[in-house]
Amino acid sequence: MFWLWATLYVLFFFQISAIFTTVYLHRAATHKALTLNPVVELLMRAELWLYTGIVTREWVAVHRKHHHFTDVPGDPHSPYIEGLWEIIIGNPWYYKREAGHKETIERYAKDIPRRWYDRLFLDNGLLGIVLGLGLTMGFVRWLNPGHAWWYAPALGLGLYLAQGILYILANALINGACHALGYKNFSNTATNLRWVAWLSAGEGLHNNHHQFPSAGKLSMRKTEVDLGWPVIRLLRKLSLAQVKPLPEAAIARQSAEIGQIPELAAEEVTS
Numbered sequence: 378m379f380w381l382w383a384t385l386y387v388l389f390f391f392q393i394s395a396i397f398t399t400v401y402l403h404r405a406a407t408h409k410a411l412t413l414n415p416v417v418e419l420l421m422r423a424e425l426w427l428y429t430g431i432v433t434r435e436w437v438a439v440h441r442k443h444h445h446f447t448d449v450p451g452d453p454h455s456p457y458i459e460g461l462w463e464i465i466i467g468n469p470w471y472y473k474r475e476a477g478h479k480e481t482i483e484r485y486a487k488d489i490p491r492r493w494y495d496r497l498f499l500d501n502g503l504l505g506i507v508l509g510l511g512l513t514m515g516f517v518r519w520l521n522p523g524h525a526w527w528y529a530p531a532l533g534l535g536l537y538l539a540q541g542i543l544y545i546l547a548n549a550l551i552n553g554a555c556h557a558l559g560y561k562n563f564s565n566t567a568t569n570l571r572w573v574a575w576l577s578a579g580e581g582l583h584n585n586h587h588q589f590p591s592a593g594k595l596s597m598r599k600t601e602v603d604l605g606w607p608v609i610r611l612l613r614k615l616s617l618a619q620v621k622p623l624p625e626a627a628i629a630r631q632s633a634e635i636g637q638i639p640e641l642a643a644e645e646v647t648s
Contacts, residue, residue, distance in 0.1 A: 379520055386516060387536055390428050391543040396578045397421040398431075398548075399595075399605040400612075403580070406489065407437045410593040411609060414617040422499060427509035428537075429544055430502035433495075435476035438485035442475065443552075444590060445485075448566040454552045457566065464553035469545055471552075513537040547577045555583035562597055563588040571601060579603030593620045 401421040404410040413421070425431045439453050448457040453475035456464045464471065475481055491500065498504065514533030521528065550573045559568035565587045573581025574595075580586075582595040582603060596603035612618035 382520055383517075383532070383536055386513075387539045387543070390424075390540045391547075392578070394425060394428050394540070394544050395547060395576070395580070396605060396608055397425050398429075399578045399580050400608055401425070402431070402433065402436050403440065404593055404605070404609070405618075406433055407440050408591045409621070410591050411613075411618050411620045413612070417612065417617050426499050426502070426505035427512065428540060430506040430509075432476070432500050432502050434482055434486040434489045434491070434500070437489055438482045439472055439475045441485040442481055444587075447587065448556060456553045456557045461553050461557045464556075465549045468549035468552050510534065510537045547573070547580075551577055551580045551583060555581055559584070569601065574602055575604070578605040578608075580605075591621065 400411075401413060401418060402425065405413050405418070422433060442451070443453055443455075446452040446455075448455045450458065452458060454464050454468060454471040459467075459471070510533065513536050514529045517533045517536065518529035521532075550570070554568075555570055555573060556567050559570040559573075559581075561568055561584045563584055565584060567583040567587040569584045570581045575581070579595040579602070582597070582601055585595050585597045585601070586592075593609055594603060594606045595601075596606065609618060609620060613620055
């Protein structure tokens with residue numbers, strides 16, 4: 378029974394982190410496709426801080442620079458420039474390298490405020506990881522009391538690393554494979570991979586995203602699944618989010634056109 382709960386723990390926080398990344402970090406903070414209730418935003422930020430160590434201003438800045446220099450010199454993580462496997466394997470290094478440039482943060486994330494809790498807590502990614510690891514060890518101890526002192530630390534570390542590795546791999550696939558493999562609805566250098574979209578709450582529909590960066594919805598076809606969109610719709614229904622109407626209308630209009638315009642038929646990309 379323990380390993381069932383352990384597996385569920387890993388998959389749950391991997392998927393929660395993926396959903397919060399696409400809804401908060403990507404669509405709300407970076408591209409302003411929606412505005413979240415401040416409490417919801419803080420809860421999403423706290424989970425990402427605890428289970429990924431991500432600092433919002435850094436993530437936003439790196440991603441905005443990626444859009445500014447998509448697959449040309451200056452892109453922080455382009456498989457066209459660095460190589461596909463270099464990005465898939467080394468994506469965390471490329472991210473940290475760019476996030477460490479003070480000028481990148483100042484130029485691309487100047488609209489992201491630094492509040493008192495950012496300065497004290499959320500801007501310290503390592504602190505978040507340590508606390509998240511402690512929570513995971515506490516979860517193991519709660520499930521299995523009475524074991525040797527090393528049991529909870531060892532298994533807690535394993536569970537925390539497992540969810541973190543899954544999260545890192547999903548992001549590496551988005552930044553690497555979703556610029557090199559898959560199909561295209563539109564003429565840009567990004568691609569769509571449906572199976573990556575399932576893993577990443579819609580982020581694998583990267584070609585669609587690069588066509589409409591400020592859209593709250595990433596899917597364009599009936600066969601494309603964006604798991605982040607139902608979450609946004611639920612938050613909107615609960616009056617916990619406001620979604621920009623123009624990108625949403627543009628997506629609906631373009632979705633209708635895809636099946637009617639021959640040149641927008643899916644284009645397979647293999648390399």
